[in-house]
Structure formats: C-alpha cells, structure tokens
Amino acid sequence: MIDVSVFTPKTVYVTYIAATPEQVWQALTDPAFSKRYFFGFAVAVEPREGGAFRLHDPDGRIHASGEVVAWDPPRRFSSTWIVEGMGGFDALPACLVTYDIEWSGESVKVTMTESHSWNVPDAILSGGRSGWPAVMCNLKTLLETGKTLSIAPEGPPPEMVEAVKKAVIEKPWLKR
Amino acid sequence: MFKALADASRRELLDRLRAENGQTLNELCVRLDMTRQAVSKHLAILEEANLVATVKRGREKLHYLNPVPIHEIGERWIGKFDRSRLQALSDLKRNLETRDE
Structure with missing residues (x-):
C-alpha cells in the first residue's frame, strides 16, 4: 500500500448534486454508469482496499490503472492513477484521485481531489484541469436530469505532452 | 456566484489561486493591499459561492480555485x-x- 501522507492536493473540484450519496457512489464506481458522464470512459474497480482500479477508454483499452487506497461506501473512494498508452505518461509517479461524498443540506457535496507526491509542474496538471470540470459537470447533470450535455474535452494539451517528456527524462521526483 | 464575482478584490484572489493553487490565508495576504480580516471575509464569500474549495491540512487551510x-x-x-x-x-x-x- 502506498504512503498517502507524501501526497499533496494539487487540484480540488467541488460540485453540489441533488441526489443521494448512494447514487453518487454508484455513478463513480459503476462501469456502465461512469461511461455515460465520463465521455465513454468506463471505471472498473475491485471493491476493496488494495483492489485494482482501471479506467478503460471508449475503445476498451486501458487508459489509466492503479490501486484502490480507500473504499468506504458511500463516503470515500480513493485510488492511485497511472495513465497508460500515451507515450511516457506511465513513467510518471502515480497520482492519487480521491472522491469525498457528504450530505450538505438538501444536496450532496462531491469533492474530487487530485494529489501528487512530487512538485508536479502546472503544464502536467493542465491536462486534468481541462478535463475534470467537464466530468464533474456531466456527473451532476446526469444525476439530476438523466441526461448529459457536456462537450468532450480535447486530448492532452501540447504543453502537457512536452512537460511529460521533459519530466520523464529529468525525473525531478528523485531529487529531494 | 455572480455576486461573488462582482468584486474586484475577490476576482484578484481567484487570479492568485489560478497562478498558484493551494495557498494558505497567510500566503494569499502577501503583497495584497487588504487586511487579513478582509481577505478572510472575501475567501468565505468565494467558498460560499463554491468558487473556492478548501482542504484542511494539519492546522492550515489550503485554498483552491474551483472552476466547476x-x-x-x-x-x-x-x-x-x-x-x-x-x-x-x-x-x-x-x-x-x-x-x-
């Protein structure tokens, strides 16, 4: 099991959804449901701490893989992420993606936190920052209306691809 | 949310979080022409409008821009x-x- 204490939150997104924590939990962990708001990407997760986490792209290939770090339905789901099949991305240290679900008045507050164990440059974070708001928005719309309207974000920005290449060569996470 | 965005000081705080995410109140107060109390009040309004998300880390509170x-x-x-x-x-x-x- 990884040491969570070395991870620092770098991106934190919050949305309030008129649903129950159980509905949000299902949306975040069910392959068929996740496909509907995650732009065709399907979550596949072994429902236990230490279990395997996978995110399949719309063609069924593995886009990201990792390990379940927290499995506490319907409150907290946390897993490591290594992005695969994108030339070099899988040489980066794993990041940690955590969803916290809690009641807030009549609705449910969903917090997505992306944490890193190294001083990751903004250019690498830009990929997630262009995609996550759309995913969170889509999740909310789907749970509240049964429909989605979001526009799929484009692939990784060119500056992200460049920054990943540079980081993989220089390996700044090895320097302390 | 629009009310929260209608204030120039609050927009400046969001700009500073965009430049560097995850700052504490103390860090946000550096080089700002505002009292600590005023910054704290603005941050509370931004958090209320869900434009700022916070994470507690030990005794510190980190502030993040929430564009959702x-x-x-x-x-x-x-x-x-x-x-x-x-x-x-x-x-x-x-x-x-x-x-x-």
Whole structure:
C-alpha cells in the first residue's frame, strides 16, 4: 500500500448534486454508469482496499490503472492513477484521485481531489484541469436530469505532452 | 456566484489561486493591499459561492480555485459549435492586442 501522507492536493473540484450519496457512489464506481458522464470512459474497480482500479477508454483499452487506497461506501473512494498508452505518461509517479461524498443540506457535496507526491509542474496538471470540470459537470447533470450535455474535452494539451517528456527524462521526483 | 464575482478584490484572489493553487490565508495576504480580516471575509464569500474549495491540512487551510460552477454556466449558454468560433475570436483579440504593445 502506498504512503498517502507524501501526497499533496494539487487540484480540488467541488460540485453540489441533488441526489443521494448512494447514487453518487454508484455513478463513480459503476462501469456502465461512469461511461455515460465520463465521455465513454468506463471505471472498473475491485471493491476493496488494495483492489485494482482501471479506467478503460471508449475503445476498451486501458487508459489509466492503479490501486484502490480507500473504499468506504458511500463516503470515500480513493485510488492511485497511472495513465497508460500515451507515450511516457506511465513513467510518471502515480497520482492519487480521491472522491469525498457528504450530505450538505438538501444536496450532496462531491469533492474530487487530485494529489501528487512530487512538485508536479502546472503544464502536467493542465491536462486534468481541462478535463475534470467537464466530468464533474456531466456527473451532476446526469444525476439530476438523466441526461448529459457536456462537450468532450480535447486530448492532452501540447504543453502537457512536452512537460511529460521533459519530466520523464529529468525525473525531478528523485531529487529531494 | 455572480455576486461573488462582482468584486474586484475577490476576482484578484481567484487570479492568485489560478497562478498558484493551494495557498494558505497567510500566503494569499502577501503583497495584497487588504487586511487579513478582509481577505478572510472575501475567501468565505468565494467558498460560499463554491468558487473556492478548501482542504484542511494539519492546522492550515489550503485554498483552491474551483472552476466547476463557471464551467456549468459555460455549458448552459455556449454550444458545441459556438465554442470553436469563440476560441478563434479570443485568439484573434489576443494576437491583435499583444501586437500593439
């Protein structure tokens, strides 16, 4: 099991959804449901701490893989992420993606936190920052209306691809 | 949310979080022409509007820019095809304006 204490939150997104924590939990962990708001990407997760986490792209290939770090339905789901099949991305240290679900008045507050164990440059974070708001928005719309309207974000920005290449060569996470 | 965005000091705080996410109140107060109390009050309004998300770390509270509500507004009024035209217009504006400098 990884040491969570070395991870620092770098991106934190919050949305309030008129649903129950159980509905949000299902949306975040069910392959068929996740496909509907995650732009065709399907979550596949072994429902236990230490279990395997996978995110399949719309063609069924593995886009990201990792390990379940927290499995506490319907409150907290946390897993490591290594992005695969994108030339070099899988040489980066794993990041940690955590969803916290809690009641807030009549609705449910969903917090997505992306944490890193190294001083990751903004250019690498830009990929997630262009995609996550759309995913969170889509999740909310789907749970509240049964429909989605979001526009799929484009692939990784060119500056992200460049920054990943540079980081993989220089390996700044090895320097302390 | 619009009320929260209507204030220049609050927009400046959001700009500073965009430049560097995850700052404490103390860090946000550096080089700002505002009292600590005023910054704290503005942050509370931004958090109430869900434009700022916070994470407790030990005794510190870290502040993060939360663009999700702004994204929701964008989706409500900007369609799929408008987006590329708007991007082209905004690129053009930026190019022309930087050339003048």
